[in-house]
Amino acid sequence: MxxxxxxxxxxxxxxxxxxxxxxxxxxxxxxxxxxxxxxxxxxxxxxxxxxxxxxxxxxxxxxxxxxxxxxxxxxxxxxxxxxxxxxxxxxxxxxxxxxxxxxxxxxxxxxxxxxxxxxxxxxxxxxxxxxxxxxxxxxxxxxxxxxxxxxxxxxxxxxxxxxxxxxxxxxxxxxxxxxxxxxxxxxxxxxxxxxxxxSPAAADSGGPPPPRFAMPLLAFVFAATWFVTGAMAAHLPALLQAAGATPALAIGAAALVGPAQVMARLAEFGLLRRFDPIVSARLATIGHPLGVAVLAILGAPAAAGFAILHGMGNGILTIAKGTLPLAVFGPAGYGARQGLLSAPARMVQAAAPFAFGLLLELAGVAAALAVTAALSLSACAALLALRPAAARLAKA
The missing domain is CATH 1.20.1250.20 (MFS general substrate transporter like domains)
Known part of the structure; x- marks a missing residue:
């Protein structure tokens, strides 16, 4: 069904x-x-x-x-x-x-x-x-x-x-x-x-339990991706200007993040909902690193491409924050588990604007973006250690 x-x-x-x-x-x-x-x-x-x-x-x-x-x-x-x-x-x-x-x-x-x-x-x-x-x-x-x-x-x-x-x-x-x-x-x-x-809707469908490391793994995924989100939300126009974009281009490119997020969520609502949320989240975590690569290769003229790729990944990750715990653990105890998983992410998010700003000032654009790209890729690697529910059921 x-x-x-x-x-x-x-x-x-x-x-x-x-x-x-x-x-x-x-x-x-x-x-x-x-x-x-x-x-x-x-x-x-x-x-x-x-x-x-x-x-x-x-x-x-x-x-x-x-x-x-x-x-x-x-x-x-x-x-x-x-x-x-x-x-x-x-x-x-x-x-x-x-x-x-x-x-x-x-x-x-x-x-x-x-x-x-x-x-x-x-x-x-x-x-x-x-x-x-x-x-x-x-x-x-x-x-x-x-x-x-x-x-x-x-x-x-x-x-x-x-x-x-x-x-x-x-x-x-x-x-x-x-x-x-x-x-x-x-x-x-x-x-x-x-x-x-x-509640029949809230009843778990059974099957093998998730691995013990699933909770710390997801907590890391959310913390890493929320650091990137918080850093970009606070610094994106200034970051693009530091990368060589004009003020008008930087602001115009940053404004594309919102529409790109909505576009990606529409894709999740249509095409990607056929796949397990873990698969969608893996794809989403590579959006920001792809944008960093495009900006590094093409320079300031690719500012809009960077913003769109970052925005698309971030749009799906927002959904994944709600759907991943549901897919991995089921609905029982969802609220308390979501609170525990979100706590490190919110702490990191609170520190991200200051920490990334300091990194940008001391190390420059390339190094700062290398850090955010590495965090996103490490989140992707962590998600690769989690198998979709269907795969766990098949093995069982």
């Missing part, structure tokens, strides 16, 4: 609701500092680095709390956790909007970090695993397709709001959006998960 045939009525509604809520959650949290850090710092007489430091602390807190949130979703389903995330994110954004100084602002970012661990992809993926079991791959891909536009929507909206009502008003407007849009979507359109012990 195909994944689509196994889907109960109302799945499309759930995917649209979660995809829209995820777009809002990412736009108003993870993508917020890129637009508001500078005016926020200017208003408070701080360096923008201070704002990004508080944001990094929020990411670290999110990593530490991930396993506990995952266990809560495993026990009770994700609807309540996702709805609560909208209240927490609204509170954090409101506190940020009225913060009189750096101490309150740092506290606000920590509240937002709590909301992020309750309301971003990990929580949504665990919710879908509880609802649909192994058949959750299609819905996971669906919500990443919609939320792939979070930066495309969020950055212009934040910029428009900041221009019209200031950065404080922008924070308050995003807080209101969580209460008026995100909360109803998560609370009213996401069904409660069936009890885990009675």
């Amino acid at each position: 195909s994944a689509s045939a196994a889907m109960p009525p109302g799945t499309t509604r759930v995917v649209i609701a979660l995809g829209t809520a995820q777009t809002l959650a990412w736009a108003s949290s993870y993508y917020l500092p890129a637009i508001l850090a500078a005016p926020m710092a200017r208003d408070m007489g701080l360096s923008p680095a201070w704002i990004f430091g508080a944001f990094s602390a929020a990411l670290v807190l999110s990593a530490l709390l991930g396993p506990a949130v995952g266990r809560a979703i495993d026990r009770r389903g994700g609807r309540g956790v996702l709805a609560l995330s909208n209240l927490v994110l609204a509170a954090g954004l409101a506190l940020l909007g009225v913060a009189p100084g750096p101490i309150v602002m740092a506290a606000a970012w920590l509240v937002i970090g709590l909301g992020m661990t309750m309301g971003l992809y990990d929580a949504a993926f665990a919710t879908l695993a509880g609802l649909y079991g192994r058949a959750a791959r299609g819905p996971i891909t669906g919500i990443t397709l919609l939320a792939g536009f979070a930066s495309t929507i969020g950055w212009p909206v934040s910029a428009l709001l900041e221009d019209a009502i200031g950065w404080r008003g922008a924070c308050l407007a995003w807080a209101a959006a969580h209460l008026l849009i995100g909360l109803p979507l998560n609370r009213l359109l996401v069904p409660p998960a069936p009890p885990p012990e009675r």
Whole structure:
């Protein structure tokens, strides 16, 4: 039976609701500092680095709390956790909007970090695993397709709001959006998960267990690829300029990452869904190294090619973060396992912009890209040690 045939009525509604809520959650949290850090710092007489430091602390807190949130979703389903995330994110954004100084602002970012661990992809993926079991791959891909536009929507909206009502008003407007849009979507359109012990969708299909090294292997894969993602997200335009591209070419090429991610997710939704998620993830990990090779051989004129190849790989890796644990371990205990697997990746992601920037400054473009390419290839090698579920069943 195909994944689509196994889907109960109302799945499309759930995917649209979660995809829209995820777009809002990412736009108003993870993508917020890129637009508001500078005016926020200017208003408070701080360096923008201070704002990004508080944001990094929020990411670290999110990593530490991930396993506990995952266990809560495993026990009770994700609807309540996702709805609560909208209240927490609204509170954090409101506190940020009225913060009189750096101490309150740092506290606000920590509240937002709590909301992020309750309301971003990990929580949504665990919710879908509880609802649909192994058949959750299609819905996971669906919500990443919609939320792939979070930066495309969020950055212009934040910029428009900041221009019209200031950065404080922008924070308050995003807080209101969580209460008026995100909360109803998560609370009213996401069904409660069936009890885990009675859920036919969540039951494992049997077969030989995964190898003992599967957990540390996947944790390494996610940490390595998230370092590359975090580094490129923070430095891509500057990196391309350092490689010889003009400012216009660098910005134009960097803008292609988003469309390339969506293109790759469409391919995953159509062609690649016929293959095991491990196969898709292996292909995705070579996207960035291929882009590095193209840039190294052809130079700055190939900046767009580098951005597209990196973006396509990153687009599928976002899906793989949700589907790989499902394919390797099954849906039982998915939320807690996802939290454990994500913790090292989130820690690395928080450090990636600073670490890669330092590497770029001290060693240059070629050496910095050699490191990110090596990390991606090592993730591919790690995935080669894991066999698809079908292969394990055949051997059994």
